[in-house]
Amino acid sequence: MLQKRLDYGFSGYQVPFIPRAARSSRKRRPIREKAVAVDNQLCAFDLLATVAGKLLEGESSQNLPIEKDQLGDVQDVVMQDQDEGTLCLKDELCDKGDNEVASLNLELGLQVQDQGCNVKEISVPQNDASPAPASVITSSHCPEKDEYLVKMDTNDDKSDFCSLSRSTEGFAPGHTDSCVPNVNESVEDHDGKGEVLSGNGLDMHCSEDPEFFDGNSPAVASSDCSIKLSLGVDHYPCGSLSPRRDNNVKVVTRDDDENSSECTQPSTMKPARLPARIGDRRIRKLLASKHWRLASKVKDGDHSDTGLRCIYRSRRTGYKRPRSQRIYPFKKRKFYHYSSLLNSDVDDGCKGNGSSSCDAGQSTSFASRESHVKLRIKSFRVPELFIEMPETATVGSLKRTVMEAVTALLGGGLRVGVRLQGKKIRDDNRTLVQSGICHDDKVESLGFTLEPNPSHIGTPVSSEDNSLLLSTDVPQPVSRCPTLSVNNQGASHDHPVRNLGNFVESDHDSAPSPAEITAEKGSVDSRALVALPEGSPQALAVVPSHQKSKRSEMAQRRIRRPFSVTEVESLVQAVEKLGTGRWRDVKLRAFDNVKHRTYVDLKDKWKTLVHTARISPQQRRGEPVPQELLDRVLTAHSYWSQQQAKQQLKQQPSDACLLL
DNA sequence: GTTAGGG
DNA sequence: CCCTAAC
Numbered sequence A: 001m002l003q004k005r006l007d008y009g010f011s012g013y014q015v016p017f018i019p020r021a022a023r024s025s026r027k028r029r030p031i032r033e034k035a036v037a038v039d040n041q042l043c044a045f046d047l048l049a050t051v052a053g054k055l056l057e058g059e060s061s062q063n064l065p066i067e068k069d070q071l072g073d074v075q076d077v078v079m080q081d082q083d084e085g086t087l088c089l090k091d092e093l094c095d096k097g098d099n100e101v102a103s104l105n106l107e108l109g110l111q112v113q114d115q116g117c118n119v120k121e122i123s124v125p126q127n128d129a130s131p132a133p134a135s136v137i138t139s140s141h142c143p144e145k146d147e148y149l150v151k152m153d154t155n156d157d158k159s160d161f162c163s164l165s166r167s168t169e170g171f172a173p174g175h176t177d178s179c180v181p182n183v184n185e186s187v188e189d190h191d192g193k194g195e196v197l198s199g200n201g202l203d204m205h206c207s208e209d210p211e212f213f214d215g216n217s218p219a220v221a222s223s224d225c226s227i228k229l230s231l232g233v234d235h236y237p238c239g240s241l242s243p244r245r246d247n248n249v250k251v252v253t254r255d256d257d258e259n260s261s262e263c264t265q266p267s268t269m270k271p272a273r274l275p276a277r278i279g280d281r282r283i284r285k286l287l288a289s290k291h292w293r294l295a296s297k298v299k300d301g302d303h304s305d306t307g308l309r310c311i312y313r314s315r316r317t318g319y320k321r322p323r324s325q326r327i328y329p330f331k332k333r334k335f336y337h338y339s340s341l342l343n344s345d346v347d348d349g350c351k352g353n354g355s356s357s358c359d360a361g362q363s364t365s366f367a368s369r370e371s372h373v374k375l376r377i378k379s380f381r382v383p384e385l386f387i388e389m390p391e392t393a394t395v396g397s398l399k400r401t402v403m404e405a406v407t408a409l410l411g412g413g414l415r416v417g418v419r420l421q422g423k424k425i426r427d428d429n430r431t432l433v434q435s436g437i438c439h440d441d442k443v444e445s446l447g448f449t450l451e452p453n454p455s456h457i458g459t460p461v462s463s464e465d466n467s468l469l470l471s472t473d474v475p476q477p478v479s480r481c482p483t484l485s486v487n488n489q490g491a492s493h494d495h496p497v498r499n500l501g502n503f504v505e506s507d508h509d510s511a512p513s514p515a516e517i518t519a520e521k522g523s524v525d526s527r528a529l530v531a532l533p534e535g536s537p538q539a540l541a542v543v544p545s546h547q548k549s550k551r552s553e554m555a556q557r558r559i560r561r562p563f564s565v566t567e568v569e570s571l572v573q574a575v576e577k578l579g580t581g582r583w584r585d586v587k588l589r590a591f592d593n594v595k596h597r598t599y600v601d602l603k604d605k606w607k608t609l610v611h612t613a614r615i616s617p618q619q620r621r622g623e624p625v626p627q628e629l630l631d632r633v634l635t636a637h638s639y640w641s642q643q644q645a646k647q648q649l650k651q652q653p654s655d656a657c658l659l660l
Numbered sequence B: 001g002t003t004a005g006g007g
Numbered sequence C: 001c002c003c004t005a006a007c
Helices: A023-028 A031-041 A047-056 A068-077 A089-094 A173-177 A183-193 A210-216 A289-302 A306-315 A329-346 A355-370 A395-411 A514-522 A547-553 A565-578 A583-590 A599-614 A627-659
Strands: A122-125 A135-138 A150-153 A251-254 A372-375 A377-381 A414-420 A423-425 A446-452
Touching (some): A565 A627, A583 A599
Parallel strands (some): A122 A251, A122 A377
Antiparallel strands (some): A135 A446, A414 A423, A414 A446
16 A cells, blocks of 8 residues: 655754744744745755765864855844844843743755765754664665665675665756645545555645644645655756755754654765764753643644544554644644655656556666666654753854754764664675675665764763753753853852862753763664555655643753762761752752752662662663762661651650640 | 652 | 752
């Protein structure tokens, strides 16, 4: 049966939780128009592209000028009226009545090297709670003409999946203007009418209705790989698309942890060759389980777009969390735009045919002839970024921050993982044939993931500019724009007990680093790349987008700041002295100058320390705490527990007396 | 505002 | 870390 991919909404790279300008201010500039212009004229070079491209050329991102036209979408939303770093975020972005959050949208073409690797999409999941690592989802059975085909010699065990041949592209320029598919239509298509979402069937149109894009109307979009085409690079005519469109990487924001593939612009890039991260900014992913939970309820209950909802559900059986509420017109537009392109191209292929026939054609076309394996990387998923900045930060710094966040993410030690039928292929020396990556049936379940590179994890991050610290807890425009104050390192108080001097700058130490992000994502990467089984309903990705402001309405969750060993040491020492139950004193004693550690935090930490000390070392996670410390924890805990018991025993009699 | 404990 | 009850 024909599967179609219905995707909803995310065709952009979003950096959530940056307060967005209020509607009023947004109106000042016709975002939509601008976005369209940018889209159609293809003049908005991806920031990402810029980063990656420049980086590939050896330039330091620090010196990367972010031109306006390169940041089309970003500035449309956030950087209004700004002239390089003079506008206060606070003024324009934070102190607004509506709680909407801004989204930095990076979505442009990535014009990197001509590597022949087909990166169809980079999606940035929104949901941090789903630590889905970057992932590449590939599918080889149904390349469209605008895709790159990964062609590999099955005997070449040294093959880099990026060094592959690529197919030509053939975008019809005329399609660039039509981008919004009719939702219902798409739904029907998916329902198995076997009609390929293409040219006519996919009569997309650009809706100029802002509301349409405002996240209130679910929309659909792209054809999935399930649309079978006969393969072969040769089949496809050279693209007439503008050069800019070529080698396009789409950055898509997603907040689900589900694997999904999306058809977007073909592109090339060298994911693994990006330089090391820029580590001096705090980037952090936000864990907000409760928010998501809440949003989830809303999603399930409030959506009346039945059709879409159905699809949504059927598509995402393992769905756990709501997608982003922050969907913006331009993003969708672009997305649809891409979709239409792709879909229209499908026409030329085996239109309306089931997958089987095409698959067969494919397998014979290359496998038997050249013993090559052609892979199509349908989607790259890059972990989401959360950025937090002080409201007083300048727009210029915001730009730099975003730049660095993206750079850090892309360049910060990502490696490629290969999965076949859900199983990780670890042996790099095996040939494709040996690994079973040679028959199309297998290739279908082949997936690539962008995984955190172990060698990069733990890269120390330091910041010399506190005003630019990135962190994650800023959904709320004003209330919590963190005051990342510069800790006065020299201000050691004359406390009776040592006030861990190194805690003073603990904002640095414990602030999340890009490495942390990747690490966290990686911890769950096993789910990240499950190749989409053909015909599986998950080919659909329709996302309701109503919960737009649900999250922003809630107080944001603080960033997670794991206790360092030093902090634990200090905590233990204080508790040994003061005992449990006097957390305020503990705080004052040992963490007085550490703002982000409240006495509740200390109490919680002690709780977990006790627990940690009781479990086997194998069960422990995170930075290992020296056993010596854990022993002290247990000792102190038991001691003070006894003391408390005694206290109560003492009081008991008196209480009895009082009662009498 | 603190403390304690569940989530 | 969050949330809350209880103090």
